[in-house]
Amino acid sequence: MVAGSNSVRRARPLLGTFVEIEANGLVQAEVVGAIDDAFEAISTVHRLMSFHEPDSDVCRLNREAFDRPVKVHQWTFDVLRTSIELHRRSAGLFNVAVAPALQAMGILPQQYADEAADVLRPAPEAVELCDGNMIRFRHSHAKIDLGGIAKGFAVDRALDALRRSGLINRCLVNAGGDLAAFGSEMQSAHIRHPRDPARVICQIDIINEALASTARRFDPFQSTETSGSAIVDPRGQTPANAIDGVAVRASSCMLADALTKVVMISGTGAAGLLELCNASALLITSDGEVQITPDWQSAVHLAA
Amino acid sequence: MTEWVRYVLPAVAVASVASPAYTMEYLSIEEAQKQAFPSATQFTPVQAGRIWKAEAGGRVAGYFIFDRVVGKHLYIDYAIALTTAGAVQKVEILQYRESYGGEIRSPSWLAQFVGKNNTNALKINDDIRNIAGATLSSTHVTEGVKRILATYGSRLK
Numbered sequence: 001m002v003a004g005s006n007s008v009r010r011a012r013p014l015l016g017t018f019v020e021i022e023a024n025g026l027v028q029a030e031v032v033g034a035i036d037d038a039f040e041a042i043s044t045v046h047r048l049m050s051f052h053e054p055d056s057d058v059c060r061l062n063r064e065a066f067d068r069p070v071k072v073h074q075w076t077f078d079v080l081r082t083s084i085e086l087h088r089r090s091a092g093l094f095n096v097a098v099a100p101a102l103q104a105m106g107i108l109p110q111q112y113a114d115e116a117a118d119v120l121r122p123a124p125e126a127v128e129l130c131d132g133n134m135i136r137f138r139h140s141h142a143k144i145d146l147g148g149i150a151k152g153f154a155v156d157r158a159l160d161a162l163r164r165s166g167l168i169n170r171c172l173v174n175a176g177g178d179l180a181a182f183g184s185e186m187q188s189a190h191i192r193h194p195r196d197p198a199r200v201i202c203q204i205d206i207i208n209e210a211l212a213s214t215a216r217r218f219d220p221f222q223s224t225e226t227s228g229s230a231i232v233d234p235r236g237q238t239p240a241n242a243i244d245g246v247a248v249r250a251s252s253c254m255l256a257d258a259l260t261k262v263v264m265i266s267g268t269g270a271a272g273l274l275e276l277c278n279a280s281a282l283l284i285t286s287d288g289e290v291q292i293t294p295d296w297q298s299a300v301h302l303a304a
Numbered sequence: 305m306t307e308w309v310r311y312v313l314p315a316v317a318v319a320s321v322a323s324p325a326y327t328m329e330y331l332s333i334e335e336a337q338k339q340a341f342p343s344a345t346q347f348t349p350v351q352a353g354r355i356w357k358a359e360a361g362g363r364v365a366g367y368f369i370f371d372r373v374v375g376k377h378l379y380i381d382y383a384i385a386l387t388t389a390g391a392v393q394k395v396e397i398l399q400y401r402e403s404y405g406g407e408i409r410s411p412s413w414l415a416q417f418v419g420k421n422n423t424n425a426l427k428i429n430d431d432i433r434n435i436a437g438a439t440l441s442s443t444h445v446t447e448g449v450k451r452i453l454a455t456y457g458s459r460l461k
Contacts, residue, residue, distance in 0.1 A: 010331070011328070011397035011400065013445040013449075017441065017442050018442050018445075020328075020434075032339065176442075188434065201313060284313070289311070290312070291309065293308055293309075294309055302311055
């Protein structure tokens, strides 16, 4: 903790989870103001990229982008550009066009769903980027869901707002397990056991970097049990269940968030892509084994 | 890249690695009121302990509503700031608590952690501040906000 600094910690329900922001600065009122701006950036991402809000860029694309190019916000365009690059680099494993399969599984609502749509239809390179932030879909059945990358992007925008304020010397933004930290001091995050959220399996040191995790869904309003994975393998369009949970470290939370989906599907086979992205990963297999990329060993403290 | 490093997790029966109840207090009701309506000079109760009218210089600035959603293993205190037109200005979490009954352990559970070598050894003073892993759903708070709006949104105007 920096001498004479004020630490402020706030949480709001956004992005379908609880977003928590902690920041340190010299003047408390300024820290509170910077945190408000950071939450505002997250709200903007939520409004633009929600699958559930009819006026979002994502819903407009899903309704209209096959009929005509649709103009989107610069942020939506940036997320789609990264998504397409990852789709290419992961040999199709990262795919934002799996929405029809998620709808069939009941994870996404059926709005605008094509009842006749064949959910097994692969949608390679379904999205085309055009000039002037315009997007066009190449297939009539294409539907995107940015749930696998937008949360990380939102964390990056919030961290950016805090950093750019010039008033913050240290902060951490945590959107339901996708988090990013800024500041010279080491911070830490604890990873829950994917099958038993009451257990913590490790502590991870983070410094000026992002950490994203993916695991089974968890609702402590109902029980301590976790439900199945919401990740779909685009090759078979079935839930990815061989790996229980994944954590990825990267320079940006958008990249970390997206890479968790690839590791969840391809496991240790993602090593090449991780290295290319200068990222590290930890995965927990369904038989209780933990595997960590060697570059990350020193920052991960496992439970005995 | 060299080979991934492998570990085997301890059996689930090892109770000592169960995390303690996770509690986080963000804001008191008074702090949240001031933050939601910085210009307000007075908060007049409309319904005791639940709804306040924020007033600035004799004029109504908005309404502040405290609510709680309770589940089997989780409860959340939150507050909604409404504009004078009855629209949501802000939803802020005041307190968050997860509990797992018999699995609760004292903070010394952290002493059970070891790293791969001595330089990795956990500092026992570190508390759990940032949790990652299974994603928590905020659906219940969102439903709570809808319920509050349906009940009070039009009445408070």
